[in-house]
Each structure stands twice: as structure tokens, then as C-alpha cells.
Amino acid sequence: xxxxxxxxxxxxxxxxxxxxxxxxxxxxxxxxxxxxxxxxxxxxxxxxxxxxxxxxxxxxxxxxxxxxxxxxxxxxxxxxxxxxxxxxxxxxxxxxxxxxxxxxxxxxxxxxxxxxxxxxxxxxxxxxxxxxxxxxxxxxxxxxxxxxxxxxxxxxxxxxxxxxxxxxxxxxxxxxxxxxxxxxxxxxxxxxxxxxxxxxxxxxxxxxxxxxxxxxxxxxxxxxxxxxxxxxxxxxxxxxxxxxxxxxxxxxxxxxxxxxxxxxxxxxxxxxxxxxxxxxxxxxxxxxxxxxxxxxxxxxxxxxxxxxxxxxxxxxxxxxxxxxxxxxxxxxxxxxxxxxxxxxxxxxxxxxxxxxxxxxxxxxxxxxxxxxxxxxxxxxxxxxxxxxxxxxxxxxxxxxxxxxxxxxxxxxxxxxxxxxxxxxxxxxxxxxxxxxxxxxxxxxxxxxxxxxxxxxxxxxxxxxxxxxxxxxxxxxxxxxxxxxxxxxxxxxxxxxxxxxxxxxx
Amino acid sequence: xxxxxxxxxxxxxxxxxxxxxxxxxxxxxxxxxxxxxxxxxxxxxxxxxxxxxxxxxxxxxxxxxxxxxxxxxxxxxxxxxxxxxxxxxxxxxxxxxxxxxxxxxxxxxxxxxxxxxxxxxxxxxxxxxxxxxxxxxxxxxxxxxxxxxxxxxxxxxxxxxxxxxxxxxxxxxxxxxxxxxxxxxxxxxxxxxxxxxx
Numbered sequence: 039x040x041x042x043x044x045x046x047x048x049x050x051x052x053x054x055x056x057x058x059x060x061x062x063x064x065x066x067x068x069x070x071x072x073x074x075x076x077x078x079x080x081x082x083x084x085x086x087x088x089x090x091x092x093x094x095x096x097x098x099x100x101x102x103x104x105x106x107x108x109x110x111x112x113x114x115x116x117x118x119x120x121x122x123x124x125x126x127x128x129x130x131x132x133x134x135x136x137x138x139x140x141x142x143x144x145x146x147x148x149x150x151x152x153x154x155x156x157x158x159x160x161x162x163x164x165x166x167x168x169x170x171x172x173x174x175x176x177x178x179x180x181x182x183x184x185x186x187x188x189x190x191x192x193x194x195x196x197x198x199x200x201x202x203x204x205x206x207x208x209x210x211x212x213x214x215x216x217x218x219x220x221x222x223x224x225x226x227x228x229x230x231x232x233x234x235x236x237x238x239x240x241x242x243x244x245x246x247x248x249x250x251x252x253x254x255x256x257x258x259x260x261x262x263x264x265x266x267x268x269x270x271x272x273x274x275x276x277x278x279x280x281x282x283x284x285x286x287x288x289x290x291x292x293x294x295x296x297x298x299x300x301x302x303x304x305x306x307x308x309x310x311x312x313x314x315x316x317x318x319x320x321x322x323x324x325x326x327x328x329x330x331x332x333x334x335x336x337x338x339x340x341x342x343x344x345x346x347x348x349x350x351x352x353x354x355x356x357x358x359x360x361x362x363x364x365x366x367x368x369x370x371x372x373x374x375x376x377x378x379x380x381x382x383x384x385x386x387x388x389x390x391x392x393x394x395x396x397x398x399x400x401x402x403x404x405x406x407x408x409x410x411x412x413x414x415x416x417x418x419x420x421x422x423x424x425x426x427x428x429x430x431x432x433x434x435x436x437x438x439x440x441x442x443x444x445x446x447x448x449x450x451x452x453x454x455x456x457x458x459x460x461x462x463x464x465x466x467x468x469x470x471x472x473x474x475x476x477x478x479x480x481x482x483x484x485x486x487x488x489x490x491x492x493x494x495x496x497x498x499x500x501x502x503x504x505x506x507x508x509x510x511x512x513x514x515x516x517x518x519x520x521x522x523x524x525x526x527x528x529x530x531x532x533x534x535x536x537x538x539x540x541x542x543x
Numbered sequence: 544x545x546x547x548x549x550x551x552x553x554x555x556x557x558x559x560x561x562x563x564x565x566x567x568x569x570x571x572x573x574x575x576x577x578x579x580x581x582x583x584x585x586x587x588x589x590x591x592x593x594x595x596x597x598x599x600x601x602x603x604x605x606x607x608x609x610x611x612x613x614x615x616x617x618x619x620x621x622x623x624x625x626x627x628x629x630x631x632x633x634x635x636x637x638x639x640x641x642x643x644x645x646x647x648x649x650x651x652x653x654x655x656x657x658x659x660x661x662x663x664x665x666x667x668x669x670x671x672x673x674x675x676x677x678x679x680x681x682x683x684x685x686x687x688x689x690x691x692x693x694x695x696x697x698x699x700x701x702x703x704x705x706x707x708x709x710x711x712x713x714x715x716x717x718x719x720x721x722x723x724x725x726x727x728x729x730x731x732x733x734x735x736x737x738x739x740x741x
Contacts, residue, residue, distance in 0.1 A: 108659070111700040119703045120659045121648035187640030187711045198642030200656055234553070238560075256642075258635040260722060261582045261589050264653060265575075300553060307556035311563045318567035327664075327730035328653045329589050330578045335728065337574070401732050405654035405662055477658075487731030489671045492661040493696030 069527050071436055079148045079155045084436070085165055086141030087429055089172075091523060093134035094422075096176075098516050100127040105512050108505040122183055125196075125203050126176065131417060132201060133172055138425030139279075140219060142286045143239065145432060147223060150289060151230030157222055164218040171211045175204055192256060199263075201271050202253045209254045216247040234303035238310055239285045246278045261329035268324040275417075276345065276387070277317035283383075283424050284309045284352070287376070290424075290431065291356070294373055295363040296540030305355045312348035320345045326397045327404055335397045342395040346388030356380040368537035369434050370443045371452040371529070375427035378460060382419020390415050390467070402482040407504075408474030415467040418459075426459075429526055434537065437530035441537045451525040458518030465511030473504035584631075588726045592630035595620045595717050599724045600738050601668055609729030620717060621679060630717070637718025640711040649702075652722070654730060660702065667716070667723040668736035675737065679716060686712040 073081050104123040106113050114123075147155055155161065178195055185191030192198070193206045204212065220243050227236040253270035257263040288302040322338025356376055360367075367373045390412040394403040403409070430452075434442045443449075477495045485491025495501060549555050585591040598618035604611040625633065641647070647656035652663050671694060672678035685692045687709060689702035707715070 104659075111695075111698065115701065116703045119649075121645045121657070124657050124659070125645060125648045184645055184705055185643045186706075186708070187636055187643050187714060189639070191643035192639070196643065196645055198645045198647055200647050203645070203648075234557070256639070258592075258631065258638050259582070259584050259589065260638065260652065261725060262579060264655060265578065265582070304551070304553045304556055307553065307560045310560040311556060314560070314564040314567055318564070318571055321571065324655075325578070327727045328655070329582050329725040329727055331581050331588065332728055333574075334578070397728075401730055404730060405651040405656070405658065407658055410658060482732065484733075486733035486735050487662055487665070488734060489661040489666070489669050489694065490696060493698050493700075496698055496700070497696070 070531055073436070075438070076436060077148055077154075078158055079144050080432070080435070082155075082158065082161055082165060083141040083143075083145035084432065085162075086137045086144065087432060089169055090134045090137035090141060090425065091429070091526070093130045093137065093172075095519065095523070097127055097130035097134060098512075098519050100124075100130065102509070102512050102516060105505070105509045109502075109509060118180070119183075122179060126179055128201055129179070129203060130176075135279075135417070135421045135425060138421075138428065139282055139286070141432075142425070142428045143219075143223065145428070146286070146289045147226055150233060150235060151226045153226060153230030155222055156225035156229050157218075160218050161222045164215040167211065168215045171208050175208050178205070179203070189256070197256075199253070199267055202250075202267070206254065209250070213247060213250060213254075216243075216250070220244070220247060233299075234306060235285055235288055238281065238306055242278050242281045242285065246274065246282070249273050249278065264328045265325070265330065268321060272321045272324055273318070275421075276320060277314060279421065280313050280317065280348070280383075280387075281310055283379075283420065284313070286424055286428065287352070287356070287379070290372070290376060290427065291359055293431065293539070294367045294369060294376065295359055296366075297359045297363065301359075305351070309348050309351060309355075312344075312351060316341050316344035316347060323395050323397075323400070326400055339396050343392060345395075346384065346392050349384045349388040353380040353384045363540065366540060368439075368442065368539040369430055370446075371456070371525075372427045372430040372434070372442075374452075374456055375423050375430065378456065379419065379423035379427060382415065382423050382460075384419075386412070386415030386417070386419030386467070390471075402478040403474060406474045406477040406482065407470045408478065411467050411470035411474050414463055414470060418463040422459075426522065430529075433526055433529060437533065439537050439539065440530045440533040441535035442530055442533075443537075446529070446533065448525075448528065451521055452529060455518050455522035455525050458514055458521060460518075462511045462513075462515030462518055465514060466508050469504045469507035469511060473501050473508075476500040476504070590614065590721070590724045591627055592634045592721055593625055593627045594724045595630050595634070595720045596624050597724075599667070599720065601665055601723065601734055601736050607729075610732060610734060611729070612724050612726055614724055618675070620720060621713060630721075633714050633717040634721045635714075636711060637714030637716065640707065640715050641718065644705045644707065653725075653727060660700070662731065663719060663722070664725075664727060664731060665723045665734050665736070667719040668734070668738070670735060670737045670739075672737055678737070682716045682719075683709065683712045686715055 073084055076084065100123045103114065103118065104120055104127055107120045107123065144155070144161070182195050185195040195205055196203050197205060223243060224240055227240065249270050252266045255266065284306050288306045291297045291302055292299060319337055320342035322334040323342035325334035325338055357380060360373065360377065365373070394400050394408050394412065430442070434440065476498055480498055481487060481491045481495035485494055582589045594614060596617060596619055597614050598616045600613040600615065601610055602613050603609070641652070646652070646663070649657050649660040650663050651658065654662060654664060672681050681692070685694060686707050688704070690704055693701040695701055
């Protein structure tokens with residue numbers, strides 16, 4: 039009886055495997071994409087892009103669950119609590135954006151260096167190791183969730199530090215993978231040719247890997263711990279990531295619009311000077327209230343107020359170049375997302391950041407939905423958009439450099455995906471801003487941030503309505519994402535016309 | 544006159560980028576040494592861990608024009624006087640517990656974290672604990688059994704049971720007490736403690 043049951047299970051499993059293999063075959067027949075036509079480096083890039091999109095979907099899914107819990111606090115209580123959903127929401131975001139960036143770099147590396155990637159084999163191993171580790175970390179987040187107050191919990195389950203919750207073992211793995219990636223990049227440029235873009239990229243990756251190490255230590259003293267924690271978070275997203283985007287943008291503008299190398303590289307240096315010149319000491323705006331000395335109020339306030347300047351420069355750069363080339367591009371969706379990036383970065387990171395960066399304002403807005411409002415528009419505007427633009431560049435090449443413009447078959451899909459995603463995120467941003475204003479007034483200024491004050495603010499109709507609107511716009515964002523995935527899988531399929539890619543002047 | 548002026552040349556901006564980055568980073572490193580020195584446990588800004596033996600309050604300082612921690616007199620925690628080393632161990636257990644239980648993805652600590660639950664910076668001083676005599680017991684009960692001792696203030700938002708042991712709960716309370724003594728430059732503003740008279 040027992041063995042019969044076991045045989046049955048094996049048989050069923052076999053059927054299941056066969057069936058899923060069949061589905062996979064059907065899927066491949068449907069998308070009609072053959073990666074053997076791509077160069078080896080770009081095959082690896084595509085792997086990174088695929089995982090990035092899957093994690094993007096996870097980000098939105100868990101974001102929706104967390105948004106629902108603001109309205110129905112009993113939803114998934116003690117099963118998937120807010121803390122778990124929120125952690126997966128923000129971790130999936132950080133990781134998918136990094137996957138996107140890695141993919142972009144592998145995509146442009148052969149083209150930019152003029153040679154094949156050195157040590158690509160190790161790069162491929164690193165991809166599989168990283169992806170396995172990410173999957174394992176997420177499973178532990180979802181099924182183990184928390185541990186006792188011991189070092190082993192921080193090493194194996196969760197470090198409990200916003201954005202870099204990954205347990206210590208995964209931290210070490212991440213650094214090893216980044217070093218492999220770094221080796222691929224440096225060795226390839228050394229074998230081929232260096233360029234301004236290559237130089238900036240290399241130095242930026244040194245900073246990116248080095249800074250992560252600053253967040254890998256446990257400390258009892260919470261002031262010291264948050265001090266280093268911000269080194270990672272701020273100097274990643276408000277400095278090194280922005281420069282990485284500058285690099286990707288520079289290369290994309292050459293390819294998309296045919297902008298001259300000298301122009302994009304000069305702009306890149308200007309951006310680096312402005313970005314690091316304001317962003318490195320702009321770190322001080324996180325040191326207002328964590329116990330650190332008072333001089334950070336002045337330094338952080340001043341330099342972070344300058345942080346929007348490079349973002350203005352990037353808007354000018356992108357829009358000017360697009361105009362100067364009469365918007366002549368072989369890839370309309372990509373250019374549209376590049377323009378969305380320029381404005382999204384400026385408004386989300388620049389304007390929304392500036393609005394609450396001065397300490398006199400931040401005293402009331404710190405730790406309220408203001409930060410969530412800023413976070414949503416900034417991460418989307420600065421980083422999601424550029425990755426999506428690059429996905430379109432990649433899929434166009436993968437389809438055989440086909441025509442990809444406003445008049446393409448099913449063009450409504452990319453246009454609606456663009457519209458829904460942008461409208462959804464903007465709507466969430468405004469809803470959260472309203473909630474943040476209300477919290478600043480009621481909880482912070484009037485009630486003085488006590489627990490009673492916190493809940494008084496959470497109970498106000500202005501706040502609760504805002505949370506409903508946030509959920510609504512979250513659903514809009516999700517529908518845009520579904521459309522985007524569908525479009526990325528199908529755009530250019532069956533298209534015969536070749537794109538007229540601009541030549542560099 | 545087709546020559547590129549210096550201010551628009553690639554080499555000028557390349558050098559500027561390098562100098563600005565190196566200069567900013569150097570300043571940050573110098574400030575980091577100073578900030579870490581000024582915020583080591585046992586300094587004016589971040590008191591030693593045995594501050595948990597003392598009475599801690601948070602009051603508006605007219606001269607400085609901001610709220611400041613006020614450390615004054617003895618107020619033992621769990622009726623015991625801790626040595627600095629014992630206090631450090633207890634706070635350490637509490638800190639580790641807050642990380643292992645992922646507190647920061649609902650709460651904010653020093654204003655950083657998530658916004659689904661109240662800020663913990665001055666939680667030790669919150670009027671919700673009613674009186675200094677009732678506080679320790681209420682906090683332990685809440686941490687160990689949050690469903691039954693929920694503090695939802697009518698919102699229905701309850702802390703889940705995180706399996707916190709009694710030792711861990713004591714550690715968390717010690718950690719919160721110690722954290723409330725940190726000079727946070729007047730954040731949060733206008734916070735009325737359970738010692739406040741009005």
C-alpha cells in the first residue's frame with residue numbers, strides 16, 4: 039500500500055514535470071526568442087533582465103499586500119505580517135534594480151570595450167549563485183521570518199536593518215558576486231579599450247562594492263550602527279547608483295540618438311562632479327536625529343539642498359539631446375522611458391527629496407509617510423525607468439534590430455504600460471504625501487510623536503482616505519506592470535522592417 | 544573660433560570630477576572619525592549603558608531652544624543596579640532582539656524604519672505606560688503577549704506575537720530605556736513624557 043502510494047507520487051511528479059516542460063515549450067514557441075543569436079555577454083545580460091522583471095513583479099505584489107494591511111489590519115495577521123511584506127517589497131526592489139544594472143553593464147560591455155568579456159564563465163557562475171542565494175533568502179524571509187535575539191538569527195535569517203535585511207551569509211555572497219562582476223568589467227576593458235565611460239564605471243563599482251562592506255557589522259550602539267547603515271543606503275542610492283545610471287544613460291543616448299561620445303562623456307564628468315560633490319556630504323541629512331553632532335544639521339542641510347542640481351543637469355542633457363536630434367530614434371519606447379527617467383529622477387529624487395531635506399522641516403517630517411512618498415517616486419523615477427528603457431533596447435536587438443516605433447503593431451501596449459505605470463506611481467506618491475502632511479501636523483507638531491499621537495494621526499480621515507487612494511494607484515501600477523511584461527515578451531514579434539538606428543555624428 | 548572653451552572641455556570636467564569626489568570623501572572621512580568619537584557609548588551625546596540605572600526624562604530646554612534628555616537621580620530597572628558590563632550585555636540582547644524580530648519593518652527607531660507602527664526613539668517615556676510604577680510590567684506583558692495586551696488606540700492594528708522570551712523582553716526594555724537617553728538634537732519635537740505634569 040505504502041509503496042503503491044510512493045509510486046503514485048513519483049508517477050504524479052513525473053506527469054507534473056512533463057506537463058510543465060510542455061508549458062515551457064509552448065511559452066518558448068509563443069515568444070519566439072532565441073538567445074543563441076546574441077553575443078555571449080548579452081546572453082548573460084538577458085538572464086539578469088529576466089530575474090529583474092520577476093523580482094519587479096514580486097516587489098509590486100508584496101507592496102499591494104502591505105498596502106492592503108494599512109486598510110485591513112487583520113489581513114494575513116500572524117501569517118504574513120506587514121513587516122514581512124514590507125521587507126520583501128523593498129528588498130525585491132533593491133535587488134531587481136541591481137540585477138537590472140548588472141544586466142545593462144553586461145549588455146554594453148563588449149560593445150564599449152570592443153572585445154569579448156574576459157572570464158565570462160565566472161560571471162555566469164556568479165549569476166546562478168546570486169540567483170540561488172536570492173531565492174533562498176526570500177524563502178527564509180517568508181517561511182522562517184524571525185529568530186531569537188542571537189547572532190545566529192542575524193547570520194542565517196534576517197539582520198533586521200531596513201533595505202539591507204539580507205542575513206550575513208548572503209552579504210558575503212553578494213560581495214563575492216560583485217567582485218566577480220568587477221573582475222569581468224575591469225579585465226575586459228583592460229584587454230579591449232578604455233573610455234571615459236569605462237573609467238567612471240570602474241571607479242563607481244569600486245565604491246559600490248566597498249560601501250556594502252560598511253553595512254556588514256553588528257553594533258550594540260544604535261547611533262554607530264545607523265551611522266554606517268546610512269553609508270550603505272545613502273551612498274548607494276544617492277551617489278553610486280546615480281552615477282551608474284549616468285553611465286548607462288550616456289551609452290544609451292549614443293545608441294538611441296547618435297549623440298557624439300565627446301558630448302556624453304563631458305556630461306558624464308559634469309554629472310559625477312555635481313553628484314558626488316553634493317551627494318557625499320549630503321549624507322548628512324540622515325545624521326540630523328540619530329545622536330550625531332549638531333554640525334550635521336548645517337552640512338547635511340546645505341549639501342543635500344544641492345543634490346537636485348545634477349538631476350537638473352541630467353534633464354537638460356537628455357531633453358536637449360533628444361531635441362537636437364529631432365527625436366529621431368530607432369526605438370520609441372526606450373526613448374520615452376529615458377525621458378520619463380529624466381523627469382522622474384528630477385521630481386522624485388530632486389524635488390521630493392528637497393521638500394523635506396532641510397532640518398527645520400525634517401524635524402516634523404522625519405519618519406512619516408513623507409519619506410514613503412519620496413521613496414516611491416524617487417526609486418521609480420530614477421532607477422525603474424532607466425532599467426525599463428534598457429529592457430526595450432535589449433528586446434529590440436534580440437528581435438533582430440527591428441523597427442520599434444509609435445506606429446508598430448500593438449503599440450498601444452507599450453504606450454498604456456508607460457502611462458499606467460507612471461500614473462500609478464505618481465498617484466501613490468501624491469496619496470502618501472497627503473498622508474505625510476497630515477502625520478507631520480497631527481502626530482508630530484500637535485501631539486508630539488507619542489504613541490497616542492501616532493494613532494490619532496493614523497485614525498484621521500485624511501490619512502485613511504490617502505491609504506485607500508494609495509492602494510487604488512498601486513493597482514493601477516500593477517496593471518501597468520502586467521501590460522509591460524506582456525509587451526516586453528511580444529513587442530517586435532513578427533516585425534519585418536528593420537530599425538534605422540542613428541549613426542554617431 | 545571653433546575651439547572648445549576650457550569650462551566646456553572634457554579634460555576640465557574630468558579633473559573637476561576627480562578633485563571634487565576625492566575632496567568630499569576626505570571631508571566625510573574626517574567628520575566620520577569625529578562623529579564616531581562623539582557618539583561612542585559613555586559620551587555626552589550617547590550615555591554609557593549603565594544609564595539604565597538612572598531616571599531619564601525628556602524636556603524642553605529654553606536656553607538651547609530644543610528638547611533634550613534629562614538624566615537625573617536613580618531609577619533602577621527591574622529593581623536591580625547593573626554594572627556597566629551587565630548593562631551593556633542586557634542592552635545588547637535587546638538590540639539584537641529588535642533586529643532578529645525585524646522591528647524596524649513596522650516601527651521607526653530614531654525615526655528610521657517603516658511607518659506602520661509608532662516611533663520607538665522615546666518609547667520608554669511614553670505616556671501610554673501610565674506611570675513609572677506600572678511601566679516595566681506593562682512593557683514586558685506587551686512584548687511577550689501583544690495580542691492580549693494590544694495597544695491599538697482604536698485602530699485594530701495589533702503587534703503580532705513574535706515569540707519574545709522574558710529575558711529578551713527585559714533586554715528590549717533596557718535597550719529602549721538606553722535609547723531614550725541619546726541626545727537626538729531635539730527629535731522628536733514636543734514629546735510629552737509620562738513624567739510631564741500637565
